[in-house]
Amino acid sequence: MPTAADLVLTGATVHTLDPAHPRATAVAVTDGLITAVGDDTDVREWRGARTEILDLGGATLTPGLTDAHSHPVWGLEMATGTDLSTVTDLAGLRAALRAADRPGGWILGYGLEHNAFEGHPIHHDLIEAAVPGVPVCLRLYDGHSALVSATALTAAGIEGPRSFDQRAEIVTGADGRPTGHLIEHAAIDLVTRVLPAEPLAERRARLLALLTSMAATGLTSAHVMDLGGDALNLLTAVEDTTHLPLRLRLSPWCMPGATDADLAGLIDLQRHAGRDWRVDGVKLFMDGTVEGGTAWLDHADCHGQGTDAFWPDPAAYSAAVRTLHDAGVPTATHAIGDAAVRHVLDTVATLGPGGPRHRIEHIETVPDDQLPRFAALGVVASMQPPHAAYTRPDHSDEWSRRLGPTRAARAWRCRALRDAGATLALGSDWPIAHYDARQILTTARAPRGASPSPGLTALMALEGLTTHAALAAGEESHTGRITPGHRADLTAFALNPLTAGPDEVAEAPVLLTTVGGRVVHRA
Numbered sequence: 001m002p003t004a005a006d007l008v009l010t011g012a013t014v015h016t017l018d019p020a021h022p023r024a025t026a027v028a029v030t031d032g033l034i035t036a037v038g039d040d041t042d043v044r045e046w047r048g049a050r051t052e053i054l055d056l057g058g059a060t061l062t063p064g065l066t067d068a069h070s071h072p073v074w075g076l077e078m079a080t081g082t083d084l085s086t087v088t089d090l091a092g093l094r095a096a097l098r099a100a101d102r103p104g105g106w107i108l109g110y111g112l113e114h115n116a117f118e119g120h121p122i123h124h125d126l127i128e129a130a131v132p133g134v135p136v137c138l139r140l141y142d143g144h145s146a147l148v149s150a151t152a153l154t155a156a157g158i159e160g161p162r163s164f165d166q167r168a169e170i171v172t173g174a175d176g177r178p179t180g181h182l183i184e185h186a187a188i189d190l191v192t193r194v195l196p197a198e199p200l201a202e203r204r205a206r207l208l209a210l211l212t213s214m215a216a217t218g219l220t221s222a223h224v225m226d227l228g229g230d231a232l233n234l235l236t237a238v239e240d241t242t243h244l245p246l247r248l249r250l251s252p253w254c255m256p257g258a259t260d261a262d263l264a265g266l267i268d269l270q271r272h273a274g275r276d277w278r279v280d281g282v283k284l285f286m287d288g289t290v291e292g293g294t295a296w297l298d299h300a301d302c303h304g305q306g307t308d309a310f311w312p313d314p315a316a317y318s319a320a321v322r323t324l325h326d327a328g329v330p331t332a333t334h335a336i337g338d339a340a341v342r343h344v345l346d347t348v349a350t351l352g353p354g355g356p357r358h359r360i361e362h363i364e365t366v367p368d369d370q371l372p373r374f375a376a377l378g379v380v381a382s383m384q385p386p387h388a389a390y391t392r393p394d395h396s397d398e399w400s401r402r403l404g405p406t407r408a409a410r411a412w413r414c415r416a417l418r419d420a421g422a423t424l425a426l427g428s429d430w431p432i433a434h435y436d437a438r439q440i441l442t443t444a445r446a447p448r449g450a451s452p453s454p455g456l457t458a459l460m461a462l463e464g465l466t467t468h469a470a471l472a473a474g475e476e477s478h479t480g481r482i483t484p485g486h487r488a489d490l491t492a493f494a495l496n497p498l499t500a501g502p503d504e505v506a507e508a509p510v511l512l513t514t515v516g517g518r519v520v521h522r523a
Contacts, residue, residue: 006517008026009490011040012026012492014060014061015062016063017062017466017480020483021037021483028043029488032517033487037484056511061490061491062490064220064514065217065465068223068425070428070430071225071432073207073227073234074228077192079111080198081110083111084138097130107138108195109139111431114140114141115398123147124136124147124148124153128150135148137191137192144292155194160177204234204237208244217438218510218513219246219491220491220520221489223427226251226252226283228253231250239275249277249278252279254320255285263324266329282330283334283361285333285334286310286344287334287336287337287340288310289336290336290399296343298342301402302402302403309339322347325358330357330358331358332361338365341370342370344358345370345374348377359380359381360381362384365408374420382424382425382472383427384440388411388447391408391448391451395450415453418456418460423471424463424464425464425469426468427440440464441461445502446503458499492512492513494523
């Protein structure tokens with residue numbers, strides 16, 4: 001080391017995830033980068049008059065954790081109002097609505113499970129008696145559907161069905177009147193645009209608080225799968241006065257109906273960046289969700305739904321990916337159903353070797369014959385193990401019932417994809433599931449709900465939030481490992497996540513989180 005370090009971490013069990021130097025006990029950081037990795041006897045050579053020495057007291061130090069699929073910016077809008085994630089039935093829903101705050105006269109809620117409707121068709125009649133005449137907008141946990149009251153329908157000017165460029169629907173009853181069940185973004189946006197607006201200063205404070213809480217679970221970065229609204233202004237407003245607690249890599253959406261000008265605009269957005277955020281990649285959707293009946297399946301679900309792609313013309317999706325690929329822009333495609341996954345893989349197969357790295361998000365059910373194609377095509381599998389907790393081991397949940405036993409048996413196949421050689425990045429999809437990185441590690445090793453898949457090893461799970469997440473973002477040359485020249489994004493646990501049991505990891509204290517050598521969390 002030619003100069004003294006700014007920060008030295010010592011007294012640790014260091015898992016570098018660098019095959020050439022897998023273990024260490026001390027790490028030196030200078031100008032935001034790792035400059036030396038060694039043992040405690042090396043510290044004397046690294047330190048100077050202004051070096052900060054932190055003795056981790058036997059803690060385990062790993063590369064900083066990355067949530068490979070999250071929505072901390074758009075999620076501020078989604079996770080507004082009353083948290084309904086613990087509601088399990090209609091009685092509980094009605095009680096929660098009666099007790100809910102009413103900002104701007106509205107009742108807003110989020111995180112509501114489809115299972116709470118107890119098998120009833122989703123309809124505003126189920127809630128009207130609890131809050132008569134009140135405008136209500138409840139986002140279901142999947143982020144792709146909502147229930148709104150009759151008053152909210154009137155406020156949004158929704159009187160009947162409409163046509164959309166994407167596969168979206170205003171559900172209507174036999175009488176042709178809207179039921180209040182809105183499926184997919186275009187339909188939901190009709191209501192969200194008339195909701196009470198939150199001032200920029202309040203959103204700025206909420207974003208900082210959220211990212212700070214994320215850092216406290218060990219996260220140092222997130223792949224943000226959206227760039228909507230005034231996100232650029234919001235991020236700039238934060239960095240005008242402080243640092244972001246996490247690095248953010250943001251991918252704006254490309255939706256059905258996108259024109260050549262729209263694609264050019266998405267390509268141009270790739271040049272935007274701040275100190276700790278940057279636009280990189282584009283997010284697309286090939287389908288919706290199983291529970292909403294909009295996952296694109298090879299065969300219809302038990303309600304006869306799921307045979308349509310999110311892009312009414314799947315060839316137009318493929319053409320958009322080709323345009324982005326030729327411009328050097330990586331893509332991430334939401335694909336939950338087996339037909340959706342297959343179409344994305346087929347599309348990438350036509351692109352030929354080289355170019356940016358593409359990825360598929362979610363992959364909730366996939367047959368055996370598609371597993372080896374991920375590695376063969378260099379397509380990253382990006383999955384969210386906590387999602388399986390919305391299902392039940394006895395398959396009595398809405399997700400399992402819709403798919404049936406054969407496809408439910410192919411659920412969340414994280415281990416099968418890793419064993420087939422795929423790069424597997426792991427995330428939470430907050431606010432769909434909690435952002436706590438320890439929960440991602442735990443559920444990856446010990447799958448929940450209806451998932452029959454064997455869990456990942458402890459090392460595989462950690463790699464999903466570090467080295468494989470770096471590969472997913474094309475950042476493997478400068479992050480994801482503890483090695484000289486890499487970013488000093490680091491996480492310190494009170495226990496060893498590679499030897500502790502899954503349930504122990506879920507509760508493990510996070511002692512320290514650094515982003516570029518800057519301490520963003522210290523217990």
